[in-house]
Amino acid sequence: xKEVEQNSGPLSVPEGAIASLNCTYSDRxxxxxxxxxxxxxxxxxxxxxxxxxxDKEDGRFTAQLNKASQYVSLLIRDSQPSDSATYLCAGxxxxxxxxxxxxxxxxxxx
Amino acid sequence: xxxxxQTPSHQVTQMGQEVILRCVPISNHLYFYWYRQILGxxxxxxVSFYNNEISEKSEIFDDxxxxxxxxxxxxxxxxxxxxxEDSAMYFCASxxxxxxxxxxxxxxxxxxxx
Numbered sequence: 001x002k003e004v005e006q007n008s009g010p011l012s013v014p015e016g017a018i019a020s021l022n023c024t025y026s027d028r029x030x031x032x033x034x035x036x037x038x039x040x041x042x043x044x045x046x047x048x049x050x051x052x053x054x055d056k057e058d059g060r061f062t063a064q065l066n067k068a069s070q071y072v073s074l075l076i077r078d079s080q081p082s083d084s085a086t087y088l089c090a091g092x093x094x095x096x097x098x099x100x101x102x103x104x105x106x107x108x109x110x
Numbered sequence: 111x112x113x114x115x116q117t118p119s120h121q122v123t124q125m126g127q128e129v130i131l132r133c134v135p136i137s138n139h140l141y142f143y144w145y146r147q148i149l150g151x152x153x154x155x156x157v158s159f160y161n162n163e164i165s166e167k168s169e170i171f172d173d174x175x176x177x178x179x180x181x182x183x184x185x186x187x188x189x190x191x192x193x194x195e196d197s198a199m200y201f202c203a204s205x206x207x208x209x210x211x212x213x214x215x216x217x218x219x220x221x222x223x224x
């Protein structure tokens with residue numbers, strides 16, 4: 001199993017709807033998790049970090065972590081065209097290396 | 111808002127040449143990183159640096175690569191003898207003491223090896 005896995009997409013969501021992005025991880029990646037947004041040709045931008053089970057909300061974004069099932073998700077409410085980007089899930093290993101997934105391309109339909 | 115900066119934005123070099131990519135991390139940050147992203151692929155960890163020494167490095171970071179913090183502000187990645195497969199975006203990132211793992215990325219340097 002890859003350490004951090006994401007569906008590459010594209011995921012198409014109508015404007016105003018909720019976009020749901022998912023990520024699974026292996027036993028090697030268990031310490032903390034991060035969601036980054038990356039526009040084409042740009043660098044990753046940190047959106048959310050989550051360290052413990054449950055939900056963490058920040059504005060239109062909610063990160064969810066379920067350690068028993070080894071998945072982490074990102075919900076984007078009231079999706080806007082400017083949310084169209086690639087979303088990178090990342091996790092921290094016990095040796096402190098941050099491992100990135102390949103990213104999910106999100107396309108918000110106007 | 112403080113940000114990580116990187117120079118140059120684009121570097122073209124011939125195979126076998128040495129390149130130095132430069133980064134200025136956020137001023138009060140303590141942990142520094144280099145990542146690379148080959149076009150269309152995922153972001154890959156290269157090396158982390160703390161307290162003036164390498165703390166972790168990946169299998170990619172072989173003897174051709176080195177990092178240095180020559181002064182209090184710059185953080186450099188040197189590739190001694192570039193190969194075609196070194197062509198990629200190279201991102202520098204830094205984190206602070208309080209949020210050790212929340213990494214803030216610079217805009218990247220696009221390295222093209224011909």
